């Protein structure tokens with residue numbers, strides 16, 4: 001039976017993109033294919049600006065889960081701990097790390113069977129199962145994006161590489177196109193640059209990481 005490694009799982013409000021403000025279980029899988037997660041490897045990683053600790057299984061409600069049923073039961077218990085609505089109205093956002101290294105059809109089916117809608121945050125380097133209810137792809141420079149359709153494309157901005165410019169993605173099959181200012185030591189300039197791009201190219205909308213503004217995880 002497959003074991004799923006989960007860094008943490010908690011109820012918060014989706015802070016980013018078109019589902020901003022919606023209560024969800026954030027199910028953060030351990031591990032990523034574009035960075036080891038160790039600070040000593042950051043500068044040599046493909047993805048250098050990650051704002052997330054996805055190493056290990058030691059976070060809030062983290063752990064190793066044997067099989068899709070155990071994983072989905074755990075998500076139910078996290079949802080019930082916080083939320084006054086039944087699981088049949090539940091929403092789970094699978095993230096990481098890179099969730100598609102682990103999230104598979106049996107896990108999605110088990111979450112659906114318990115009544116959850118299932119969303120994903122992915123870097124797009126692995127194909128997303130078509131049974132997902134919401135697919136957010138966030139392409140990274142120097143990676144091969146294979147998931148070229150979905151609900152929203154959310155590009156961290158700016159990325160200097162030519163291949164990671166918004167123009168490269170604007171014709172792909174997504175309902176929503178977002179620029180999300182890169183959270184680093186140039187945050188103010190990054191927000192201004194993203195806002196300016198969205199004004200000049202109205203196909204794109206600004207995605208602020210609103211959870212960070214109000215102190216939510």
Ligand SMILES: C[S@@+](CC[C@H](N)C(=O)[O-])C[C@H]1O[C@@H](n2cnc3c(N)ncnc32)[C@H](O)[C@@H]1O
Pocket residue numbers: 032049050051052095096097098099121122123124137138154156180181182183184
């Ligand atoms: C931590 S990632 C996990 C999911 C997946 N690995 C991915 O990159 O899409 C979740 C979201 O945070 C975004 N993100 C990561 N670091 C960021 C940063 N420093 N500033 C803004 N957004 C960031 C990612 O681009 C992605 O949309």
Ligand SMILES: Nc1nc2[nH]cc(C(=O)O)c2c(=O)[nH]1
Pocket residue numbers: 012013014015016026052095096121211216217
């Ligand atoms: N509140 C909140 N919203 C988010 N949207 C995407 C996130 C992620 O790290 O995948 C994230 C996150 O970490 N927290």
Ligand code: SF4
Pocket residue numbers: 032033034035047048049050051052054096097098123140
């Ligand atoms: S791909 Fe996603 S999880 Fe992996 S290092 Fe980049 S932002 Fe972080």
Ligand SMILES: [Mg+2]
Pocket residue numbers: 051052
């Ligand atoms: Mg995050």
